Amino acid sequence: MGNPYEPSARTDSYRVATMNEENEKINGQKLETLPESDEKPLIDEKNKDKEKPKKKEKKKDEKAKPEGKPDLDDLKKEVDMDVHTVPLDTLLDRYQGDSEKGLTEVKAKEYYTRDGPNALTPPKETPEWVKFCKNLFGGFAMLLWIGALLCFIAYTVDYLSMEYPSNDNLYLGIVLAGVVIITGVFQYYQESKSSKIMDSFKNMVPQYAMVIRDGVKRQVRADELVQGDLVEIKGGDRIPADVRVIHAQGFKVDNSSLTGESEPLSRSAECTNDNPLETKNLAFFSTNAVEGTAKAVVVNTGDRTVMGRIAHLASGLQSGKTPIAREIEHFIHIITGVAVFLGVTFFIIAFCLGYHWLNAVVFLIGIIVANVPEGLIATVTVCLTLTAKRMASKNCLVKNLEAVETLGSTSTICSDKTGTLTQNRMTVAHMWFDNKIVEMDTTETQADVVQKDHPASQRALFTIAALCNRAEFKSAQEDVPILKRECTGDASESALLKCVEMQIGEVQEWRKRSNKVAEIPFNSTNKYQVSIHENENGEGYFIVMKGAPERIVERCKTILVVMVTGDHPITAQAIAKSVGIISEGSETVEDIALRKGVPIASVNPREARAAVIHGTDLREMTTEQLDDILVSHEEIVFARTSPQQKLMIVEGFQRQGQIVAVTGDGVNDSPALKKADIGVAMGIAGSDVSKQAADMILLDDNFASIVVGVEEGRLIFDNLKKSIAYTLTSNIPEISPFLSFILLDIPLPLGTVTILCIDLGTDLWPAISLAYEEAESDIMKRRPRDPKHDKLVNERLISLAYGQIGMIQASAGFFSYMVIMADNGFYPWDLLGLRAKWDSRAINNVVDSYGQEWTYANRKVLEYTCHTAFFVSIVVVQWADLIISKTRRNSLIQQGMGNWTLNFGLVFETALAWFMCYCPGLDNGLRMYSLRWQWWFPALPFSLLIFIYDESRRSLIRKYPGGWVERETYY
């Protein structure tokens, strides 16, 4: 039994599996373990299977991708070598080596110069300047460049033709170009920062190998090895290259990083199989030696190793765009479309109205600048970065920023690990005793009810849950509701602790009274936990015990989890059943055939919910057959799959429009990891190649972290919606001044530079702060979003942001404008048609409604004051917009104002507006003039209106689910 107080020996991946155990089944008296026999019978069959598959596969791959790159096809071919079959002497002669003394230093040097270092060539990287240019010219940048160019053209024409050229166009051009460049540099910086994290992986710990050269044994870096080198390997080492074993003593290797099978395989000097992957005298680069020792000759190094070939297959694959990238592209298309349409329309209208073409160009610039949410891409980048950071702190390292959201949209997860999806937070939902199931309240806000009258068996159950439990509450949480308290210990134990604390209370006291005298902690072998306690009266002892029926996946019901494994079908099916990938009562075709006593062929495959598909069958299938299987079965297990087949499966799901996540740690998984919408690799157990191919790395190898990823991904998708809704709304008050300037002939109410001050100044922090908003409901209960129709930006968002809130904001802006004009002497109706006179430098005496005459300079000061006031009123209505954007369905009362980043955002935007308004010197630069204090308030009624309108709208959404308001305005 060993020392019962020894620290728990269970592995991380196993712990995940246990986290998901169904609490209803936990019962002190009952001990369940997985039937061990499941895993044993496979070993012989494993070897049988391997021979032919590869050859057939080669043909299939060639057929499937005849036009593909030749080198990629070449990589997909079977590993063809004879180094394991030729007699050892021949081999050594080939390398001019020696089985005792190894190579000579000279020879080794010669080979080294010929073959290069024994390391995988890192995948070809996009040159930095290309990345930089992509950031500089992608997305909205092109539109803004056009705007800047138009500015410079307008300025040049002005400069050449006018007596007093205005520098405004020049400044605007410079500002626009500056905006594009700064945003580009910022994005580039963000990108390179996240890829730098990856670089740290590359140069982790250098591998060393024991090599014999010139008869002298010494340690060299593994990358200095060359073909023909004589190496010594012992248990625990990583195999430094593809080697042929000469002598072996109890030598066993773990090929899991190559084949996915974690069974240690013995290796000896005999050639047992023609297939290099099966023969016992070869060990492969980057696999692990488990035990024993061996002396071996290096036969292949670097990219020429079996591992190197798969790695190259992976790096040659093109991974598609991430869902969020597609969404943002879709959104940019919409906005660009609107901008170009409006711009061109009004360019033509302005022309028809007889404006000078130069003026028409200035309108075009204005409309483009007003339409493009300049700060939005930066906002999205920051939001994603924040989420990536949050995930990194929960041990999910995201390599590619955009992948942050992908897990949230994932609809299918292909995993070769059985414990894929669990949730770190667990609550006790049911208790099962006396053959009945009692439901527990699982809402987080429940009152801490302490019930006293429990049946004896339930009481016993509570005793076990309280005592046979290592979880403890962290200190100083007395005020927190029990279910929200933080605990030490794993998720399932915490859940039990909370349950008992809630139902009985005083667990701490209870444990003191029943002193623990001995304990067997949970580990992956015994799969149970036992502890012995003193009786409360001090006489005698009692024993409590709990065990784990394995149940997984339950927590992510809405996501299809597919098991893709190298294991034997029978094992695979057994595991799938025990973890819930195949649910109880589901039958495969074989099960149905067995039950009905008919041959398998006569069973309609559509009757079966579940399917276990063998790699050999998969190889025979056409694309259509595979698609048919993927569609018609809800519970699918793939067994005995090769790297290429994993790739096929991923591609198959992607053809169905699914967003596919793949988890894996072996090199064999890397092509699938790369092809998947999001590849998830393991940080500890994962091979470097798989980490390279993946988009996300679970640093602690804890599969539960995926749930964190899914949750964060869904949350950021929601919050990005809110952020975009917030940012887009202010577009309407930005565009409408230009349109009315052209159509109503009034002095311009809002200038281009001021628009930039909003987009890149006051709106920025608030928009980002929405990323910190908490989820409105349990996002894990939601179905994954439908990538085809559930868009980041949809017509309802546009309708609400542009058509409703935006219009209220615009009226607020115009009201402010009218107020300032009238306060200074221009009544609203006198402004109509005034534009030509107003903007003419030639006229030094424009008459206002009180008969006063205004010089050009004074008019412009008044106009810029109006711009400032319009700007301030946008800030004021954006307060309300920010607050209503916090929620899409809930009331503010339900959501609360707990998001302090957002609250400071409100203060910040106001302070910034105040600064821009009153800082001396900014009147020249930004054309912002100080406002009288009363000019801050005209927009306030509209701000209130926005808040009231939207609260009512959301209350209608809540009151009438599926009603008209929801259908038309719920984004």
Next chain:
Amino acid sequence: MANGRAKKEEVDYDHGWKEFLYNKRRGTCLGRTSKSWFQITVFYIIFYALLAAFWVGCLAIFLGTLDDKVPRFYGKGTIIGINPGVGYQPWLKENPDSTLIKFNLKNPESWKPYVDQLDGYLSKYKNTNGTRECVGDDNNSNLLADGSAARPCRFSLADFDKAGCSAAKQYGFKEGKPCVVLSLNRLIGWSPVDFAPNSVPEQVRDRYKNGSIALHCDGTTNVDKEHIGKTTYVPKEGISGKFYPYIFVDNYHQPIAMVRFETLPRNKLVLVECRAYALNIEHDITSRLGLVHFELFVQDKKE
């Protein structure tokens, strides 16, 4: 069940843009049925009607707080300020960005627009309703106190007629000696302040009279200064100060003066700058306070 997607409810979507334009199966046009179009249209009509009503309501309340005699902000410390600019006529509406007065002595049509413009501009002085004759020291200074009974001083064009700047003489355009009207921007509450006797600027020292705003026109550059030739000011002392201060009242007669360019060169562009002089008028070229720029171009050639 434990795992797997629940069967998706079948949501019918448009496939491709043709179906989006018109989907016969679902009876939708641009993704909406006629009923749905009707609903959303009615919604937006009501929404915008209410929003417009709210806006107009706010504006009405605000306008109700305004004084109809003086704007809320005028005079010292406001945007319009207390330093008037100078205006000139004739200025052509057809070419609003230009300050060029250009005509050909051989072609009466070429100066007709300028004469028409001046006719129109000066016609308001023919309307004497509600005005009074101000003789001697009588002036407008009591207008504000008079309130609704205020009758502003009448401005007479007789001086201009005498000086050869009459409509009948086509304001001198015919002879190539054009008369240009100069005016000081109306600012509520503004009256000229006299120079101390020994500090009258040298440009107007010979004709400055207390209570008036003297005017002086010259070329903008040294070349123009050579070309501009002789200028006559009508009346000599400039704009009469008795019409100040300005108040917002029906038929207020704004005092003006004219400058007659007696010896303009032919076929040469002359850039002119005219400044107004009183103690409380500052001159600023960039913001055009206290001065005005225009160009004269008298042609004399067959077309």
